[in-house]
Amino acid sequence: MRRSSAPSKTGGRFCPPVLSMNKGEQKISPATTGSPVENAARSTKSILSLIAKVKQSSEDIPVEPSSNASPQSTEDSNHLNPPGVLSESVFNQESPISLSTGSKRIFNVVYGKPSKKKHKTWEGDGILEVGEKALTLKDCDSNILGRGSGKKNSELEEGSRLFVGSKEVEIIDAVTTTAIVASNKRASDSSSPPPGPLKRPKVSGSLRPQISIGGLRKPLTPVTQPYDPLVLPEPDLDHQWQFNKSGAHVNRVTVEPRLARVLRPHQREGVVFLYRCVTGLRDVHHLGAILADEMGLGKTLQCITLVWTLLRQGLYGNKPLFKKVLIVTPSSLTRNWHQEFMRWLGKEYIHVFVVDQKNKPKDFLTQINVPVMIISYEMFVRCYDDVAATQFDLIICDEGHRLKNNSIRASTLLNQLPCRRRVLLSGTPVQNDLQEFYSLVNFVNPTILGTYTEFHHNFEESILASRQPDCDEDVKAMGESKANELSQVTSGFVLRRTHAILDQYLPGKHEYVVFCKPSQLQLKLFQSAISCWEEGEKKVSHLAVITALKKICNHPVLLRDRDTDKENDYLSESLCEELSQLSGDQVVIEDATKLLVVTALLHSVAQAKERIVLVSYFTQTLDLLAALCDQYHYKHCRLDGSTPTARRVEIVNKFNSPYSENSVFLLSARAGGVGLNLTGASRLVLFDSDWNPASDLQAMARVWRDGQKNSVHIYRLLTTGSIEEKIYQRQLSKAGLNEVVVDPSHPSAVKLSDEELKDLFSLSEEEHCLTHRMLPCTCQGQGDVPQPVDPPSVTRLCQLSASRTNPHSQVFRINQLFQWEHYRQPLPIQLLQSMGLQDAGLFITFVFRNTLEIKPSDLQPT
Template sequence: MSLQTLKETLTRCTTQQQLQPSSSSSTLRDFGSRFPIHRKPPKSSLAQQFRLLQHPDDPPFLPHTFLSQQQQHVQLEEQEEEDQEPETKRVKFSSAKSSQFQFDHTGPFEPLLLSSDGEFPIVQVPASINCRLLEHQRLGVKFLYDLYKKNHGGILGDDMGLGKTIQTIAFLAAIFGKEGESVLSEKQVEKRDPVLIICPSSVIHNWESEFSKWSNFSVSIYHGANRDLIYDKLEANGVEVLITSFDTYRIHGNSSLSNIHWNIVIIDEAHRLKNEKSKLYKACLEIKTPRRYGLTGTVMQNKILELFNLFDLVAPGSLGTREHFREFYDEPLKHGQRSTAPDRFFQIANKRKQHLVVVLNKFMLRRTKEETIGHLMMGKEDNIVFCAMSDLQKRVYRRMIQLPDIQCLINKDRPCSCGSPLTQVECCKRIVPDGAMWPYLHKDNPDGCDSCPFCLVLPCLVKLQQISNHLELIKPNPKDDPEKQVKDAKFAAAVYGPDIDLVGGSMQNESFMGLSDAEHCGKMRALEKLLLSWFSHGDKVLLFSYSARMLDILEKFIIRKGYCFSRLDGSTPTNLRQSLVDDFNSSPSKQVFLISTRAGGLGLNLVSANRVVIFDPNWNPAQDLQAQDRSFRYGQRRHVVVFRLLAAGSLEELVYSRQIYKQQLSNIAVSGKMEKRYFEGVQDCKEFTGELFGICNLFRDLSDKLFTSEIVELHETRKKDGLKTEHEKIKMSEETGLSESDSETRLCDESTGASTSKPDIEFEDLGIVYAHRNEDIVNSRPAIQGQLSTDGAPSSDSLSNMSLVHQRKKPDCVPKKQKIPLIDERKRAQFSLLAKSMGMDELAFSKWLLSATPVEREKVLIDYNKKKKKLKG
């Protein structure tokens, strides 16, 4: 057959099919052109995907991502195959819908009306966007539009992972009349001033990508070498949305972009503007726009005054003047939170807190994951684990404290030994020529600097944190200049002392076996046993560290143990980061993801991991919380367990205590919560430095103390002593649902931290001296005793509120052979009876709890109580 004959044959076949279509096929073809139908994969392939996604011990259900993305296609395929296997298909998908992950995030295909009745022109979110929004996102869009109508700015303060970017794009699409049936004419739309988005450079392309997915804006990026071309396009009204980075706007945009009148300015990660003295803050103040909107999941990170700075930028004058805010809100709230503050101070702080929340809510919308998508997720458990430092670490830590540099700081306020009425820091001890660090810092100025000796504070803190994490970190870094390497080698030799041979000398250790050995690192010893337990259950782990050198050591440790891993830090090219994330999420063989806390960036979705380890804490609690959210976000289908490792008796305990202080202040000022009062210290108040603030507290030797444990127990003791009247006891029993005697018993248990059953894994075996759950310490709600287990399974008789009791090992008053029990034996027995009533053992019942809905848990309790009544009857 010739080629021409073949072409004619094919043409006739095609023409014949077009001339004789059936009505059903034409209807299906028209439907398919508008809604493309993906071919269903073979059953064996689908089953294999489920086996890869599903934990072997989890109850069977379909992945929610499959349901959410393919919902319409599945329904169509069910109709097509109804004659072949109707019952099988219906049973399979109905079981998924009845699970805890049942949800319909796809709304009706209709616009979301934002403008009020009679308002002209009509403003609405296009149906193509509205149908993909969750309910809390629709409320967020309405909140932004309400501020827009009033020519006000504001803050969208949702938790990370709740879709602040999507809500912003939906809001802008409504304002610009994109893809909707708005009565705005094209001419009217073109006259609108452009939108400026300022964000971190790491998420510029993420914003551009989201705009292309959700709408059809004319988006340009003012970043890099093509800035001048983009500016020309902007002047020619060819840009609707301009995206730039913080640094680009601070350096270049302030001189050119500040002259343009912007319709709206969106500031992503707005907490970057917390410092009113920074150049970036001042540059953003000069932007010509009536409306500035900030997007941030951490409105306040360190100080209450950061709230004022942020709101004074987006909504000027909303909180009054700076001095008024300081006197009316800042000082009362801080002093009211002091543990021994008079009741009068506490009452004033409570009134000011309520007033502040009312004002903030006018310009801020703040939602948490628990409030919005908590029913779609399995929950998160944030454990704080205090690991015992090795004996070698303790000796090196004490030598560091005894260095002349630190002793000069500790004794700064003592009278000078020369007989002068001045203090040491004002007289003879202002400089430290015999120190291990001071001579290098002042090599060009033997008389010191204007801030001596306080210029030593930050370098000394860094060294103490390095010793707390790993002794190798204080050795010279080959990437530094030779002179600094010599200085670091001398310092390392001074603090290693007679133990220098045990750490392989004062120069960097090149031995793989030496670096990967956990013998002299308390945290790595605990991590070693935790990883072994987790991987035996098929868990995947995110391992965070602030230091790239610590990641190098952990990488060697992971290789030595034979675990498969991925790594992402500051040296990872930006264009490769997403592929690393996708590979980790899709590959069952990848067990650990090593991530730098600083270089992790934003928008990294690592929901395949259900265990998070933060190896070293950060002074800013938002950094640690953001790291946790890499795993605990929309799309996570397993219970997430977080382990924050701290070196017991080191500076890290003080770092964590300040985290508690900052988190509680944030909850008080932003959310209006009543928090427990642990600390005597008041931030930025020299009169009340307490146990948290001041140089002397920073360099205290805590190696023979349980600093955090003692503070928590002191609070519980005060709480117990405070219940003096029968009226207060009755009130507590009504709030907790316990009898008066049970309330007293609970107070006693909470104050001592003791219980009477044995844990599955002893703390001594893990090298852990103390542990608790962060939410039980920070939040004011009463803790319910539970059990810390490496697999994260709950073991409390409460089926809806599972938390961890404060636990500590008391070496001075408890014999070594005696084990500290973690849970009341009576509760353990009741839990065992519940498991038997379900026909399960305790382990299987614990795992069932993780996937059960609140309704299912309640039903188990009702059935169990009915059986008990029948047996008694």
């Protein structure tokens, strides 16, 4: 395929009117010299043979005779001039002479499918034979492509466009008499050796192969990449009895090479897993699955492979298993899914319908050959009736942990769709409690765990009781037994892989939990907020106090953004009045130590010419960070809830571009914390935390994923002794619960008592790190990797050797702090320099660090 202004990819068929010459040589135009240079590339032996075939079966091609010339004199004149040498008569002509045999003329052309595009794309080169009333289009191998009639021959000239049969044709130039006569003479003179071929001048940097102008066209040899075919499992007799009652032929379903080549081993395993679930090969009565891989393992690609394979193939007969597929995602990921379909398949193979303000779900019914609908959860709820009008064969729910609550409308409506095949994607299927896990399982495979009452009695009670630090051995053993039983029941349709399998593909990762010393202003406002709640004249809600304390942690100035809830006016007014008395109306960076740490890090990033992502759950905090960037002239871009969905992919792509001028990406964790690939950055700061550990893990996974080329540094900032540290402690407990249910290979987890978790509003001003004191850990905070009081099981996710050079060089979950390095004040200068925080050491009280650096020697078994 090519455009008409450029030579064909078949090479050697068309030369522009003026050839580029070496430096110092004069450019000669055929228009002024009469040279047939412009047709030299066209006068190949194959074309001339083609032209000769349409004439009478004589060896000489007749030329229009002049009044003073005879055929014999014409032949003699040709003998006087060897091939490739122009006669004086031709050289002095002002224009080429077109070949004319009777009433026929022949032109060099390009052809392609009819199109109204301004910049036409052509399929290839050919020749056009123009008779008095008939037109014949042939390719360079003399195959007839089409015929036409009715065109006036006198109107045809260079640049003319016309339709011949089913092809649109553009005339390049006319075939000249001189070229035909000279070529015919070469073909007929078999006694003399053929002259050396004329070669196209070398063009520096050209990828087009050098093809002899006088030689035959060489067949193109396809370039193939070796790959291991992915053949999917065949149905057994029970499956055939259930789904193939008509006795249709059993097919051999395979993944197409374009996808099989790019799938990594764990993704191949995931495709087979999903295939077994949705086809009923695993269980003919339950056709759902949960793909619970951690972020960055390619869940989207695995689903695209499944969808494309079963849109084209089926287990029985000649029918594909899927006709229509529904993909429901967060609004920020609809365009990302479309982009992934185009990346792996291309618009030539599949058309995807993305529901937005212009494309309505009801329009999907009228679409032909558009099998996939992508829609956001919000739009799905709004347009449920239109979506339900289509019979879908598969439903995929991305970030499916949104359906953890059965009472929300999206979950209720999705359950009403009459589609048994359901795939749920989630990096963290258990976020708060086992009831949420039950909701997700019940969505993909209804009733497989019984009713919720039965599930609570059989599993939930025992597992939660065994998670309490003060439980006895019998309760602990019963809980572990029930957890193993639950994991065994769900393992058939829940697949969980961790980041450890990406070690060989991704660069190093450095994670830090940084505890920042609160400023004096922050300490005073903490005390005032707690006093208002405990001793205030008016009742203050718990939520209002929590919100106020989190704002103080980010920066006290955020208290001036009043809440709309009148119930909280008393607390807001009291704190704002005290803030004005203590600091006035100025915004001082030193009033929030986390902001000081970020300022120091931005300076280091700018000096190293790296890029950084700053993540927050508050738009007001993003405003504050944007003002900080403006003050120090750091160019930045931003994505939050107000960013139009259609622009989000464009913003991300521009930031990831190596030519981007933006060094800082301001990201709202609510709007863009899931699914986005920000591999253009090598550092990420989570400025504040959420109660849900999954939200934080999703946000922190934006930079360390496929496509990342640089070593990554990820920072979680916490204000020491404040509510932020209490939130972090609660996250440790939730993450531990997640491992029990879906990742039983990590039985060791940090445990915190209920009493410790309830201590939210207390403020500790003297401790360097409350979390370190509560682990419990006896290390001195000098960079040690301590051992837990109860040593973990020897079972590991991947154990290559008992003598690894880096025993802590694994991807640990956030709750495995016993296997992280512990640092307390005074912090080593080497640590601060590696973190890029050498100017912020006075404001940091404690650091947990986990380093993943894979070396070739680490992967060699002994």
